[in-house]
Amino acid sequence: MVKRLLAILVLLIIGYWLAQGLANVPFGENKMLVGQYYLDHVKEQTGAVNAVTAVVVNYRGFDTLGEVTVLFIASTGVAALLWRRKRKRTAKTKGSVVLTTGTKLLFPFVILFGAYIFIHGHLTPGGGFPGGATIATAFLLLYMAFITYEIPHRGFEATEGLAGMGYVLVGLIGLAIGGYFLLDWVWQTWGFGHENLGRLFSGGFIPIIYTIIGIKVGMELSGIVDNMLKEEVSE
Amino acid sequence: MNVLVAVGEFLVLFGSAFYFLSTLGLIRMPDVYTRMQTATKSATLGSLGVIIGAGIWALGDGGSVAWLTKTIIIAVFLLLTNPISAHTLIRAAYKSGIPLWEGSVVDKYREAKARAESGEEEGGEA
Numbered sequence: 291m292v293k294r295l296l297a298i299l300v301l302l303i304i305g306y307w308l309a310q311g312l313a314n315v316p317f318g319e320n321k322m323l324v325g326q327y328y329l330d331h332v333k334e335q336t337g338a339v340n341a342v343t344a345v346v347v348n349y350r351g352f353d354t355l356g357e358v359t360v361l362f363i364a365s366t367g368v369a370a371l372l373w374r375r376k377r378k379r380t381a382k383t384k385g386s387v388v389l390t391t392g393t394k395l396l397f398p399f400v401i402l403f404g405a406y407i408f409i410h411g412h413l414t415p416g417g418g419f420p421g422g423a424t425i426a427t428a429f430l431l432l433y434m435a436f437i438t439y440e441i442p443h444r445g446f447e448a449t450e451g452l453a454g455m456g457y458v459l460v461g462l463i464g465l466a467i468g469g470y471f472l473l474d475w476v477w478q479t480w481g482f483g484h485e486n487l488g489r490l491f492s493g494g495f496i497p498i499i500y501t502i503i504g505i506k507v508g509m510e511l512s513g514i515v516d517n518m519l520k521e522e523v524s525e
Numbered sequence: 526m527n528v529l530v531a532v533g534e535f536l537v538l539f540g541s542a543f544y545f546l547s548t549l550g551l552i553r554m555p556d557v558y559t560r561m562q563t564a565t566k567s568a569t570l571g572s573l574g575v576i577i578g579a580g581i582w583a584l585g586d587g588g589s590v591a592w593l594t595k596t597i598i599i600a601v602f603l604l605l606t607n608p609i610s611a612h613t614l615i616r617a618a619y620k621s622g623i624p625l626w627e628g629s630v631v632d633k634y635r636e637a638k639a640r641a642e643s644g645e646e647e648g649g650e651a
Contacts, residue, residue: 383620385613386612386613386616388608388609388612388613389609389612389613392605392606392609395605396605396606399602
């Protein structure tokens with residue numbers, strides 16, 4: 291009881307302190323410095339209509355590379371923590387017929403929608419990470435509905451690594467062509483897509499990068515799900 | 526005020542009314558199963574009304590056809606997935622032993638399972 295009261299008291303003090311700090315921040319006023327630059331130049335500098343993905347992939351590509359690395363480490367870490375020589379799925383209850391049939395029907399559409407999200411990252415909200423998460427959801431659905439389903443590991447892990455290498459490779463091509471790492475060579479050097487801004491074939495290398503990221507994130511999260519669902523079997 | 530806008534507004538109102546009824550059912554119904562029924566049936570119908578209504582409304586209000594296309598896709602997706610999720614939830618609830626409302630008369634599923642007795646617990650086509 292005393293512990294809980296103390297915790298509430300401390301939290302209230304911290305909350306008051308944060309509120310005091312935020313009280314001086316003028317909400318709803320225009321105080322963009324760098325943001326105004328992004329909004330003004332995003333179209334002619336990157337070819338993307340979606341300013342968020344342009345910032346994430348183009349202006350601050352290093353952060354995205356870091357995020358992809360973090361996800362990769364998370365997936366590897368889960369695999370390393372849960373590693374056993376003999377692990378199997380030990381689920382015993384199969385989903386009902388309605389669920390399995392529905393899953394079979396839905397699976398391709400969920401994959402399709404995930405691919406749609408990451409291919410259109412430069413035009414619509416979304417991008418590689420939501421698209422990849424959607425694809426992982428499709429595999430989670432399979433895991434939930436069927437007791438024997440397992441992702442094909444060999445292919446999945448190879449694809450994951452290749453996609454990660456692809457991202458770095460795209461950055462290195464920028465280094466070779468234009469002079470610095472993660473330079474948007476499709477847009478800056480080739481000028482590809484200059485005339486059809488706002489359509490699918492525009493946005494410089496954002497669609498390429500986001501396709502790579504989407505595939506990678508999808509495989510990684512599916513791998514994490516797979517690792518967490520399996521249990522050790524004693525033989 | 527053209528016809529499409531009126532139809533869209535009517536559909537949104539219709540859907541919202543069903544949302545309200547669905548929420549009311551959640552409060553009023555006695556046990557999990559009846560609550561699930563009100564929650565899924567009327568909420569699905571309500572969402573269909575609201576979603577398609579928004580698409581038609583946008584079409585009449587000068588929006589592009591893209592709105593209607595997207596809303597129809599979302600509506601079809603909801604129409605297909607909501608019953609499946611409801612079915613799975615109810616089945617899981619039954620299997621984890623949540624009792625029926627004390628006023629319910631007949632439980633054929635348990636009778637069938639008792640008759641089958643040994644093994645084949647999962648065989649029941651729910």
